[in-house]
Amino acid sequence: MKTVAAVLNETGKPLVLAELEIPALRPGQVLVEIVYSGVCHTQVLECRGRRGEDRWMPHCLGHEGSGVVLETSPGVTKVKTGDRAILSWIKGSGCDVLGTVYQWNGRNVNAGGITTFSRHAVIAENRLTPLRDGVSMEDAALMGCAVPTGLGVVFNTLAPRPGQAVAVFGAGGIGLCAIGAAAISGCTPVIAVDILPEKLELARRMGATMCIDASRTNPVQEIAATCGGGVDYAVEASGRPDVMLQALQAVRSQGGVAAIVGNARYGERLELDPAQLNQGKQLRGTWGGDNIPDRDFPRYVNLLQSGRLNLDPLRSTVYGLSQINQAIDDLEAGKVARPLIDMSKD
Numbered sequence: 001m002k003t004v005a006a007v008l009n010e011t012g013k014p015l016v017l018a019e020l021e022i023p024a025l026r027p028g029q030v031l032v033e034i035v036y037s038g039v040c041h042t043q044v045l046e047c048r049g050r051r052g053e054d055r056w057m058p059h060c061l062g063h064e065g066s067g068v069v070l071e072t073s074p075g076v077t078k079v080k081t082g083d084r085a086i087l088s089w090i091k092g093s094g095c096d097v098l099g100t101v102y103q104w105n106g107r108n109v110n111a112g113g114i115t116t117f118s119r120h121a122v123i124a125e126n127r128l129t130p131l132r133d134g135v136s137m138e139d140a141a142l143m144g145c146a147v148p149t150g151l152g153v154v155f156n157t158l159a160p161r162p163g164q165a166v167a168v169f170g171a172g173g174i175g176l177c178a179i180g181a182a183a184i185s186g187c188t189p190v191i192a193v194d195i196l197p198e199k200l201e202l203a204r205r206m207g208a209t210m211c212i213d214a215s216r217t218n219p220v221q222e223i224a225a226t227c228g229g230g231v232d233y234a235v236e237a238s239g240r241p242d243v244m245l246q247a248l249q250a251v252r253s254q255g256g257v258a259a260i261v262g263n264a265r266y267g268e269r270l271e272l273d274p275a276q277l278n279q280g281k282q283l284r285g286t287w288g289g290d291n292i293p294d295r296d297f298p299r300y301v302n303l304l305q306s307g308r309l310n311l312d313p314l315r316s317t318v319y320g321l322s323q324i325n326q327a328i329d330d331l332e333a334g335k336v337a338r339p340l341i342d343m344s345k346d
């Protein structure tokens with residue numbers, strides 16, 4: 001069986017649409033018809049060659065999506081043919097199977113345990129979470145990375161209490177979800193920081209109570225003035241080291257915590273004044289929101305179905321597979337919060 005995938009053949013160049021031959025499934029693998037794929041900044045970094053040397057080219061990419069199970073292999077018990085599923089890079093229960101190799105006119109094309117920039121993909125069982133009825137495939141696609149990372153960093157990594165102050169730096173897909181989670185947690189104020197007014201408007205729709213345009217004003221000073229010295233928690237979701245530093249500066253001394261979610265370009269360094277730490281602040285990392293998909297994804301679906309989590313602000317243009325390079329450019333330029341690729345469209 002053949003499929004069409006957007007393949008990274010050379011960094012710094014557009015992805016190439018390639019007709020790939022799908023190999024026979026190995027034990028623990030699932031053949032999925034992809035319905036929607038999200039596009040994440042991680043793929044922007046990959047495409048532009050900003051993650052260091054890429055030893056796997058040509059390769060498939062994409063790590064969040066939604067799809068329908070077409071075929072399962074021996075050992076797979078979590079899903080069956082016909083099931084709808086959330087596709088996520090975050091490992092859950094089930095078989096963990098290393099990458100797949102597709103064939104493209106006699107060449108090997110590599111793929112990891114999950115890739116989603118294609119009409120069909122061979123995916124390891126542990127990257128699938130069955131999706132119950134009543135959730136749209138558009139929302140389900142965002143459940144692969146943006147939602148669990150943004151919600152998880154608030155619910156799992158930082159776990160604020162109602163009434164605590166939270167600031168989120170960077171109102172892209174993950175930042176918007178973090179803002180939604182802070183609002184759901186009863187935090188106040190919920191402060192969004194970005195340099196694009198359109199993103200701040202989306203942040204307000206996600207539940208931000210205060211928006212700071214960092215291109216016009218110093219967010220650290222503004223936050224200090226508003227919150228009596230600093231916020232209890234800050235989430236950094238921009239991927240820029242200077243903003244990571246601002247997130248740490250923006251939390252209160254003696255107990256404030258800043259969590260770094262964004263991925264910086266390969267080789268960039270975070271330089272900080274240790275006095276920030278001497279003030280009793282903490283700098284935290286997070287593994288994509290520290291989720292356990294089998295435990296957490298159903299909770300996120302509950303929030304979605306109850307209407308407490310509204311993902312509409314994340315959704316904008318839906319692109320066809322042949323427009324995927326445009327989607328990547330638009331994401332990088334900040335024109336869209338989270339592009340979705342509709343695999344049924346050209």
Ligand SMILES: [Zn+2]
Pocket residue numbers: 040041042063064145146
């Ligand atoms: Zn991602």
